[in-house]
Amino acid sequence: MKATKSPAARTANRARQKRAGAALSATLFCAFSLYIAWHASHESQTRPVDELPMSSARGDDSPASAADADKPELVRRGEYLARVGDCAACHTADPSRPFAGGLAIDTPFGRIYTPNITPDRDTGIGQWSDTDFVRAMHEGIGKGGERLYPAFPYVEFTRVAGRDVLAIRAYLNTVAPVHYTAPANALRFPFNQRWLMILWNLFNFDESRFVPDPKQSAEFNRGAYLVEGLAHCEECHTPRNFMQGLRTTERFSGATQAGWQAYNITPDRAGGIGDWSDDALIAYLSTGVAAGHANAAGPMADVVQNSTQYFTREDLRSVVAYLRALPPVSGGKTRPRDAWGKRAADGITALRGAPVTTVNGLQLFAANCASCCQWTGAGMGTNAPGANDLARVILHGVARKTKDADVLMPACRDELGNGQVAAISNYVTKRFGNPQATITADPVAALRAEPR
Ligand code: HEC
Ligand code: HEC
Incomplete structure (x- = not known):
């Protein structure tokens, strides 16, 4: 039908669409103004109650007041919770000044630097009251009343019980104050206008504490509290x-x-x-x-x-x-990531004794990776991701420290050319991962140039 429409009809159609668009914008704007007016008049009455019966979700029964009376215990709990919330990951750019901020976070709207959350009085949060701190975590509002950007995960932190937020504050009060101010953000207009976050929050933020589901087990509720909240x-x-x-x-x-x-x-x-x-x-x-x-x-x-x-x-x-217990989402997948062609063994066996003529992915894999990764690929976890991620791992290596082991896969960027990295990635994703995921030398060059 569409193809037979005359140009005049098309123009009329477009004008109609434009009018509909303008009407929609006007409606949205009115709804927004009403919301702001309503919010302003209801602000004080609609504050959510903070202390919901969390003990069922938390799996402990100690009342908040007992914890508050025991300061070292409060600080210890705050340290644990700060780890669950991974505050250090974003607020530590330089390990020699923990929590002093300065980490650059690149968003589609520009670059944001994390602030200093050490108790330094001039450059950190030393002069913040507990109420200021709770407001930042629950409402995404800074000390001066300014809107914070959601690169700070307050969309999740809002669910954290007030007493847990205060425990984190108590712990942060004990870390060494560091005098340091992060560089200014580099956000494009209009995203450098903080007040715009009011709009963003309207559509994307639900300021409310976690409410345990009485129909679910205490274990489920504790998990929900952590995953949806602090662990973000x-x-x-x-x-x-x-x-x-x-x-x-x-x-x-x-x-x-x-x-x-x-x-x-x-x-x-x-x-x-x-x-x-x-x-x-x-x-x-x-x-x-x-x-x-x-x-x-x-x-x-x-x-x-x-x-x-x-x-x-x-x-x-x-x-x-x-x-x-989450609702399963297949995402159109028919086979788990870790069930694609598991055995490189046949390939390696076939290679044995064969004359080496061209350099292919299998030979490169055998030479560079097989010794550490075991030649069945088992040591890599067979969850070969997309070829991009794998190429990145080959170029830049893996450095992951846990209390049980330091995992260190050496970076191969100096040893291997872009074509070779692509060949290994394609070989490994084909054997252990998704055969549809492939990469060529050009994107590898781009990955090589990425900041790490
Ligand atoms: C994913 C990264 C990320 C994580 C994790 C994170 N933050 Fe932040 N935080 C930010 C960013 C980015 C800002 C700055 C937002 C802005 O400038 O609007 C910020 C701002 C803050 C502020 C406001 C400081 C100020 O000067 O305005 C506080 C307080 C804060 N974070 C505390 C925490 C605590 C406590 C945790 C751990 C429970 C935490 N953050 C975890 C990224 C993070
Ligand atoms: C900063 C981003 C980030 C956060 C926060 C994060 N993840 Fe992940 N997660 C990833 C990425 C990226 C991968 C893929 C890692 C890889 O390629 O090896 C992943 C992988 C996983 C996997 C393995 C899935 C698979 O099929 O291989 C699990 C399970 C997982 N995450 C659970 C969690 C849980 C639970 C939390 C919260 C406690 C969490 N993640 C928080 C980024 C994140």
């Missing part, structure tokens, strides 16, 4: 809408994070982690390795190193119980 797993594992808000209809179904694929972690057997045992998941989160499934690299290696390896057994079990 969704920051990377939930896809985003065009405003960079979390797409709440596809939670945990996987997203791209800093160029890495943060996989689907719903319990779908093909698309997600449905075929992992509880022990495999716990091993992955506490050591970075789940034999036969995956070996954490990139941003997840950092998450394991700075955060999940410190989770208590009970908390790990709770996280797993929660992930298992």
Whole structure:
């Protein structure tokens, strides 16, 4: 039908669409103004109640007042919670000045530097009251009333119980004050206008504490409290809408994070982690390795190193119980990532004794990787990711420290050319990963030039 329309009809159609667009914008604007007016008049009455019956979700029964009376215990709990929230990952740019900020975070809207959250009075949060601190964590509002950017995961932190936020504050009060101011943000107009976050929040932020589900077990609720709140797993594992808000209809179904694929972690057997045992998941989160499934690299290696390896057994079990109960999302996958062609062995056997004529991926793999990664590929975790991520691992290596082991895969950028890195990536993804994921020398050159 479309093809037979006259130019005049098309113009009329376009004008109609334009009018509809203008009407929609006007309606949205009015709705927004009404919302602001309503919010301003209701602000004081609608503050959510902070202390919900969290003890059921928390798995401990100690009343808040007892914890508050015991200062060292409060600080210890705050330190644990700060690890769960991985505050150090974003607020430490230089390990010699922990929590002093200065880490550059690149967003689609420009570059944001994390602020100093040490108790330094001039450059840190030394002059913040507890109320200021709680407001920042729960509402994304800074000390001067300014709107904070959601690169600070307050969309998740808002769910954290007030007393846990105060424990984190108590711990941060004990870290060494560092006199340091991060560079100014480099955000493009209009994103450098902080007040615009009011609009963003309207569509993408629900300021409310976590409410345990009485129909679920205490273990599930504790897991939900951690995963949806302080541990902010969704920051990377939930896809985003065009405003960079979390797409709440596809939670945990996987997203791209800093160029890495943060996989689907719903319990779908093909698309997600449905075929992992509880022990495999716990091993992955506490050591970075789940034999036969995956070996954490990139941003997840950092998450394991700075955060999940410190989770208590009970908390790990709770996280797993929660992930298992999520609605499964297949994402159109028919086969788990770790079930693609498992055995390089046949290839290596065929190579034995054969004259080496051309340099191919298998030979390069045998020469460069097989000694560390075991020639079946098992040592790599057979979860060969997309060819991009793998090429990145080959170029830049893996450095992940946990309390059990330091995993160090050497970087091969100086030893291998772009074509060779592409050949190895393609070989490994074909044998152990998804055969459809391939890469050529040009993108490898681009990955090589990436800042690390
Ligand atoms: C994913 C990165 C990330 C993580 C994790 C993170 N933050 Fe931040 N945080 C930021 C960014 C970015 C800002 C600055 C936002 C802005 O400038 O609007 C910020 C701002 C803050 C502020 C406001 C400081 C100021 O001077 O305005 C506080 C307080 C804060 N974070 C505390 C924490 C605590 C406590 C944790 C751990 C529970 C934490 N953050 C974890 C990225 C992070
Ligand atoms: C900073 C971003 C980020 C955060 C936060 C994060 N992840 Fe991940 N996660 C990733 C990336 C990227 C990968 C893929 C790692 C790789 O390629 O080796 C991953 C992989 C995983 C995997 C392995 C999936 C597979 O099929 O191989 C699991 C399980 C997982 N994450 C769980 C979690 C949980 C639970 C949390 C919260 C406690 C979390 N992640 C927080 C980025 C993140």
